[in-house]
Amino acid sequence: MKILQIGYGRAGKHIASLFKSKGFECDILVRKKNESILNEDYNFITNLDVDLKYDVLVLATPDNQIERISKLLSNKIKVRYVIHLSGATSLNVLSSFQKKDDSVTLISLHPNIAFEDNVYDKYWYEKVYFGLTTDYKGINFVVGELDLPKKHIIMLEDKDKSKYHAAAVIASNLIMPILQSAVDVYESIGIDNDLARILTSSLSSRASENLKKGNVKKIITGPIARSDFKTIENHLSNLSGKDREMYLKTSSWLKEIVDK
Numbered sequence: 731m732k733i734l735q736i737g738y739g740r741a742g743k744h745i746a747s748l749f750k751s752k753g754f755e756c757d758i759l760v761r762k763k764n765e766s767i768l769n770e771d772y773n774f775i776t777n778l779d780v781d782l783k784y785d786v787l788v789l790a791t792p793d794n795q796i797e798r799i800s801k802l803l804s805n806k807i808k809v810r811y812v813i814h815l816s817g818a819t820s821l822n823v824l825s826s827f828q829k830k831d832d833s834v835t836l837i838s839l840h841p842n843i844a845f846e847d848n849v850y851d852k853y854w855y856e857k858v859y860f861g862l863t864t865d866y867k868g869i870n871f872v873v874g875e876l877d878l879p880k881k882h883i884i885m886l887e888d889k890d891k892s893k894y895h896a897a898a899v900i901a902s903n904l905i906m907p908i909l910q911s912a913v914d915v916y917e918s919i920g921i922d923n924d925l926a927r928i929l930t931s932s933l934s935s936r937a938s939e940n941l942k943k944g945n946v947k948k949i950i951t952g953p954i955a956r957s958d959f960k961t962i963e964n965h966l967s968n969l970s971g972k973d974r975e976m977y978l979k980t981s982s983w984l985k986e987i988v989d990k
Contacts, residue, residue: 731752731755731785731786731875732753732754732755732756732757732783732784732785732786733749733754733755733756733784733785733786733787733788734757734759734778734782734784734785734786734787734788734789734797734809735749735755735756735757735758735759735790736758736759736787736788736789736790736799736803737758737759737760737789737790737791737812738758738760738767738774738790738833739790740814740845740846740847741790741815741841741845741850742758742790743844743845743849744841744845744849744854744855745788745790745910746758746772746790746842747849747852747854748855748876749854750771750772751852751853751855752875752876753875754786755773756772756773756776756871757773757774757782758773758774759775759776759786760774760775760779761776762776763776773928774835777906778803778806778807780806780807780876780894783806783808784807784809785809785810785811786809786810786811786812786813787803787807787811787812787813787827788813788814788815789808789812789813789814789815789824790815791814792817793818793819794871794936794950795840796816796819797822797823797824797826799836800812800814800823800824800826800827801826804826804827804830805830809834810828810834810835811825811834811835811836811837811859811868811871812824812827812834812835812836812837813837813838813839814838814839815838815839815840815841815893815894816838816840816842817840817861817891817898818892818896819838819891820888820891821836821837821838821863821864821888822888824836828882834864834935835864835867835869835871836865836868837861837862837863837864837865837868838861838891839858839860839861839862839864839872839933840861840862840863840884840894840895840979841855841858841860842858842859842860842861842884842898843858844902844903848983856971858882859882859883859884860872860878860884861884861885861886861895862880862884862885862886863885863886863887863888863891869883869885887896898939905934906937907976908976908980909930909931909934910959911931911972911976911977912926912929912930912934913926913927913930914970914971914973916930917938930952935988937949946987947960947987947988947990950984950987950988953965954981954984954988955988961972962981965977966978
């Protein structure tokens with residue numbers, strides 16, 4: 731199985747490590763071979779030889795570039811499978827390949843993970859859920875050729891991808907201002923930044939682990955859960971600005987959950 735991958739950012743690094751672990755031959759097209767990739771054990775190329783034969787094209791690019799690159803490459807190469815890694819982008823952005831050859835299988839494969847800059851666990855894919863939009867041939871490729879755990883595959887209709895990705899953004903990105911607020915409040919009483927981040931991470935990690943055991947209403951602790959309004963008032967009297975605003979808004983949402 732020979733892969734042509736376009737892009738080598740965070741998602742690209744991780745998906746390339748998946749191909750490598752499966753023994754696939756992978757060419758990675760990059761703009762230039764900079765120092766950060768010179769020691770990487772991949773075949774990086776800066777120019778595409780259209781005479782080379784590939785089985786799979788993987789677009790590990792920003793979402794807004796997928797359709798443009800797909801249209802460009804559909805006139806240059808023939809492949810059996812075309813994959814993009816976006817959680818929000820429709821499968822239709824790859825349709826230019828099927829217009830040339832209707833036997834090409836289109837796949838949207840989104841790893842449901844907040845990637846780090848580098849691959850620290852080469853078997854990361856065994857622990858991650860994947861959002862998948864494709865047909866039966868694509869399913870066979872992902873489960874059979876890539877050997878991804880079937881129980882970790884979330885089948886998505888194209889119309890549901892935006893909501894699916896919005897949920898992922900809420901869970902991995904939009905929670906960050908709340909965590910930063912906690913760090914800031916810790917620091918405001920003289921706790922140094924390193925310890926403030928450790929304390930915040932410890933509590934939020936435990937809350938995430940508890941979520942695996944039951945729904946939010948069952949795992950809520952703290953003053954909202956026990957209707958300790960005096961403590962809440964004391965908190966608010968000692969907070970200001972965005973920290974106080976965030977506390978009020980999220981407490982209101984939390985109270986709605988408790989009262990359901």
